[in-house]
Amino acid sequence: MRSCRDITALVSQGLDRKLSLGERLAINLHIMMCSRCRSFQRQTRFIRKAARRYTEHLQSRSGKKT
């Protein structure tokens, strides 16, 4: 079984490129049993969402017109 270090690296890459079937399987198998990596996956998705929302904040905060 791959380590948490490897799995989280894959999870991270999954946000920026299309993973292979093998990679996706490895992740799914791992996170079924590992709650920390499961949290990591959930939280990195959340961070992406927050970053987008933050950009909207930035745009509306610094001026009147967008």
Added chain:
Amino acid sequence: MLVKAGAKATGLLTEALLAEHRPVLFRYALLQLRDDELADDAVQETLLAAWQSASTFEGKAGLRTWLIGILKHKIADHWRRSGREIVTSDIGFTDTDESDSDEDDFFMSNGQWNGGPSAWNDPEAALRQQEFWGIYETCQNNLPPKMAQVFMLRELVGLEADEICRETGLSDANYWVIMHRARLRLRECLEMRWFNQSKRNKEKRHA
């Protein structure tokens, strides 16, 4: 707006095609200039310049890359005009070898988490709270400068991984490492400063 449509028929570029890239260019400019109006002006000038020199666009590097190249010049012009040194506007960096191996702080030698994530209580609710954004900003600013730039080009500006590599001169491998570290750090920071804190606050409130 741009020059009247149809004034130039370049074959490759149309006004609509250029306008499609406006949001990404705007976010890019905003990150650098930190001001809506200045960013808007820079984008406007960029699109105008692109339109005027459309014949020089060869389509090799991709339209967005070409436009960002022009935008960088416009931003540099702005700093020059305002008498500031150009310090922040150059995103490209050459020393790709970020020798800090801080992933070691997150994992033990056998690859298992060292500490690691705990479950977050209702992250969606955080998005609606003003104080959360202050914390988010702090955590983002706490990233090492290069890491922050790569992260922001990806998540805030919305460039694709290969565009960022071209833009910064990073190799694929370096890009993945940097983005991963950025996420590990941000995650940990948010957990420490917000999610664990708010748990504590709630306990206080209920006590």
